[in-house]
Amino acid sequence: MRSLLAFASFLTLLTTPSTSLFQPLWGLGMQPVCVGVNSLNWFCLFGTEPWSKLLACAVLVIVMSGYVPQVTAFLHYWISFSLFNGIAVPDGGDQITAVLTLLLIPLCITDPRLNHWSPAKEVPDRSKWRRGWALAAVLGIKVQMSVLYLQSCIEKTSQTEWATGNNLYYTASGVFGFSDPVRDLLGPLLENAFGVSLLTWSVLVLEFALAITLLTPPQWRPYLFLLAALFHAGIAIFMGLWSFAIAMVAADLLLTLPLTANAFAPGVALRPFLNRQQAQGHTEQVSVGSP
Incomplete structure (x- = not known):
């Protein structure tokens, strides 16, 4: 699921020209609008140049590879949030990706594996709190x-x-x-x-x-x-x-x-x-x- 979500954002960034993603909107001005919490937007901090998109694509490739989900979960949400709130014409897929990558964070940070493609490990009794957080995240996504x-x-x-x-x-x-x-x-x-x-x-x-x-x-x-x-x-x-x-x-x-x-x-x-x-x-x- 994480890899598919990352691949969807990867396709948008890689195949869409910057001039199409970042356009002025009537009444709002040039996108992204870097005010409030959106000032932390990836494209506000790194700009809208092609190299910024390629850097985001590189991060998404790491997410798709599955390595260190405990860290890449936060980067994945950052890019998803930035894409939805930074481009001129986001669609429903960008919105649901931003929501789901946020809900996936508790699941990822409690994952004991180095790679999310690895076989699941038995959770020892002393670490069953991981199961609780992971189940809460999964159930939250299902309800959403x-x-x-x-x-x-x-x-x-x-x-x-x-x-x-x-x-x-x-x-x-x-x-x-x-x-x-x-x-x-x-x-x-x-x-x-x-x-x-x-x-x-x-x-x-x-x-x-x-x-x-x-x-x-x-x-x-x-x-x-x-x-x-x-x-x-x-x-x-x-x-x-x-x-x-x-x-x-x-x-x-x-x-x-x-x-x-x-x-x-x-x-x-x-x-x-x-x-x-x-x-x-x-x-x-x-x-x-x-x-």
Whole structure:
């Protein structure tokens, strides 16, 4: 997840010209605006020259490599915060990356490994406080993503285009919609009343399903992740929002991965706790039923 978030920001910085990222905005002036807490913005301290972007990209490469997450977590958040609050046209992917990299800090600073790609280590009894902080961070991210999808679904249903099932038709034909080749390819489907309604409402259904992921059986969640990944891959391919799509896939990965999955074991898994509780419950039942 950390590597995907870093890769999304890396793509934005590496492939977008500085003249496009840092532009004057009406009523605000040249971006970034270096006042208040934003005076600590990476691009306020180091400037908006190409070398500053390359230096930020180098830090993101280190984050993607996985080394010393206890230190790079802070640098990752700094760059994510700076990107969202420093460029002229940030998107939702930049915003969610800034939020998630902040929530990942407790998980990273309690990680006993040198590299986040390394196998998980067993947490000794004297260090179980690490598990508590890590679980708090993971649960915080899961709740954050559930609320995000729920809000997105509710907001969409209040708009006429989404409620009537015509939104994708207008999106495809808009200025920031599909490219001409994609529009030509999907034209027959999007101009069909049933087809465009089915596609439009399926987005709402998927977002609601992702919003209630934490209430679903764990065995369903890998399939929810697959649907979410395909959905955001479509956004990347059809609308060109690659960094947004990559950031959302990273977030969906942690949202849908059950806490009892092997990816969290044994360092931050709930499985040992649940097994212990089940064992205690069994013991209590035997004790109560014994003479």
